Amino acid sequence: MPKVWxxxxxxxxxxxxxxxxxxxxxxxxxxxxEEKLSIVGDYDAIAVRSSTTLKGELLEAxxxxxxxxxxxxxxxxxxxxxxxxxxxVVMNTPFGNTITTAELAVxxxxxxxxxxxxxxxxxKAGKWEKSRFMGMELTGKxxxxxxxxxxxxxxxxxxxxxxxxxxxxxxxISDERASAMGVTKVETVAELAETVDILTIHVPLLAATRNxxxxxxxxxxxxGSILVNCARGGIVDEDALYDACAxxxxxxxxxxxFATEPARExxxxxxxxxxxxxxxxxxxxxxQENVAVQVAExxxxxxxxGVVSNAVNVPSLTQEEQRLLAPYxxxxxxxxxxxxxxxKPGYSRVxxxxxxxxxxxxxxxxxxxxxxxxxxxxxxxxxAVNAGMLAKDRGIDISETGSDSSDHFATLIKLEVEGDEGxxxxxxxxxxxxxxxxxxxxxxxVEIAPVGNLIFFQNExxxxxxxxxxxxxxxxxxxxxxxxxxxxxxxxxxxxxxxVDTPPSQDVLDRxxxxxxxxxxxxxxxxxx
Numbered sequence: 127m128p129k130v131w132x133x134x135x136x137x138x139x140x141x142x143x144x145x146x147x148x149x150x151x152x153x154x155x156x157x158x159x160e161e162k163l164s165i166v167g168d169y170d171a172i173a174v175r176s177s178t179t180l181k182g183e184l185l186e187a188x189x190x191x192x193x194x195x196x197x198x199x200x201x202x203x204x205x206x207x208x209x210x211x212x213x214x215v216v217m218n219t220p221f222g223n224t225i226t227t228a229e230l231a232v233x234x235x236x237x238x239x240x241x242x243x244x245x246x247x248x249x250k251a252g253k254w255e256k257s258r259f260m261g262m263e264l265t266g267k268x269x270x271x272x273x274x275x276x277x278x279x280x281x282x283x284x285x286x287x288x289x290x291x292x293x294x295x296x297x298x299i300s301d302e303r304a305s306a307m308g309v310t311k312v313e314t315v316a317e318l319a320e321t322v323d324i325l326t327i328h329v330p331l332l333a334a335t336r337n338x339x340x341x342x343x344x345x346x347x348x349x350g351s352i353l354v355n356c357a358r359g360g361i362v363d364e365d366a367l368y369d370a371c372a373x374x375x376x377x378x379x380x381x382x383x384f385a386t387e388p389a390r391e392x393x394x395x396x397x398x399x400x401x402x403x404x405x406x407x408x409x410x411x412x413x414q415e416n417v418a419v420q421v422a423e424x425x426x427x428x429x430x431x432g433v434v435s436n437a438v439n440v441p442s443l444t445q446e447e448q449r450l451l452a453p454y455x456x457x458x459x460x461x462x463x464x465x466x467x468x469x470k471p472g473y474s475r476v477x478x479x480x481x482x483x484x485x486x487x488x489x490x491x492x493x494x495x496x497x498x499x500x501x502x503x504x505x506x507x508x509x510a511v512n513a514g515m516l517a518k519d520r521g522i523d524i525s526e527t528g529s530d531s532s533d534h535f536a537t538l539i540k541l542e543v544e545g546d547e548g549x550x551x552x553x554x555x556x557x558x559x560x561x562x563x564x565x566x567x568x569x570x571x572v573e574i575a576p577v578g579n580l581i582f583f584q585n586e587x588x589x590x591x592x593x594x595x596x597x598x599x600x601x602x603x604x605x606x607x608x609x610x611x612x613x614x615x616x617x618x619x620x621x622x623x624x625x626v627d628t629p630p631s632q633d634v635l636d637r638x639x640x641x642x643x644x645x646x647x648x649x650x651x652x653x654x655x
Contacts, residue, residue, distance in 0.1 A: 552564055604628055
């Protein structure tokens with residue numbers, strides 16, 4: 127009988143789930159480090175929240191552990207890489223908090239519009255300032271939602287229920303998906319800011335989203351509008367927000383998250399038109415119960431039948447499977463990453479074709495790493511296990527085909543992605559069954575190793591293009607490591623892939639785009655082999 131240790135405080139429903147599945151469970155939260163070390167070796171699985179840190183000595187002592195379950199989203203307290211090396215599956219519960227976090231955002235919107243926190247404080251102080259608290263009616267107003275994932279999509283639905291017009295910025299949803307949601311998709315955050323009366327944020331904190339809402343974006347918002355952030359601290363420039371609220375440019379702001387937490391001191395607290403809560407997005411009885419039940423069910427499924435749900439690390443493979451799949455996995459990830467960086471998001475369809483030897487191997491991991499490469503440019507915590515689920519959540523149709531034969535190669539993978547920008551294709555093969563190569567891009571034969579800094583461009587097949595491209599790179603002091611060309615005789619167009627020693631700046635790419643006969647310039651960083 128498998129044995130589970132619940133190491134942190136958790137709803138008793140988790141215990142009930144394990145016992146109902148005939149799994150032995152010990153509920154022992156709050157132990158000292160010495161006590162944890164003395165018992166951790168007795169368990170096949172550990173369920174945690176955020177208090178217990180499963181790293182270093184404690185993880186090393188967990189000799190029997192096969193699965194770790196985190197009742198919540200973040201796994202910062204677990205050494206995921208160390209678990210992967212040892213074949214330990216790490217699971218989280220990404221959906222248990224979605225509704226409660228979405229509801230908090232809507233509550234903040236309503237409270238900010240009607241000045242409820244300020245009116246409550248005034249009334250309790252013995253005042254009766256009816257004329258001071260003149261609110262904003264939400265019906266008929268325009269709401270802007272940044273990020274239409276699990277939480278953002280629920281917020282959109284709730285705001286529509288308040289009879290608001292909802293506009294969305296999310297580069298990962300297609301026009302078709304936006305239409306199905308009943309929202310209007312916009313192309314930039316700036317456009318969204320200029321359009322709406324209320325702006326609410328539901329994206330992860332990544333390099334691309336840090337200070338996404340900066341002084342420029344806040345300045346573009348309508349005078350008298352409202353900003354709400356229940357996502358992550360650091361997405362909003364707090365200094366810029368302070369200035370906008372202090373000057374009266376923004377009517378109000380509401381925050382559940384801060385750049386530094388716990389936020390015991392913050393200059394934003396000085397302003398009466400900024401309402402704050404202490405990161406309570408997941409703090410409801412229902413949410414706490416949901417994540418406890420969900421993590422227990424997932425762990426039980428894995429312990430009893432090997433079913434993996436919401437894992438944040440790639441399941442372990444046998445040595446033989448790893449040996450066979452390793453070069454294919456690298457090729458597949460690089461193909462997905464190449465399209466993810468050379469085609470703007472808003473994908474609606476992904477089709478993968480396996481030909482020759484590629485059709486006879488385990489294709490599921492290859493599909494997953496293709497989607498991982500495609501989505502990982504702007505998505506938080508996407509990996510080879512959850513990429514398929516995240517793609518389907520975004521309304522992306524995924525299909526695959528297999529054929530035992532291939533026209534030119536012993537093994538071949540073809541990837542076709544359709545989205546708001548149209549269709550982009552890339553094909554890849556293995557030389558000597560181990561060296562990945564891209565061999566066809568947008569129906570044009572061109573061969574190069576998917577490695578390093580790649581500039582991809584399409585152009586009219588006219589004299590002088592290559593020389594002018596080279597001149598731009600030379601002026602920027604960028605050395606060319608490899609230069610591969612392909613031509614389409616029937617259309618009079620050509621493509622090229624340039625491997626450069628150093629990443630080009632956006633200015634360099636813009637200068638290349640402006641050259642005569644150049645149709646498109648894109649850039650991808652694909653890493654080392």
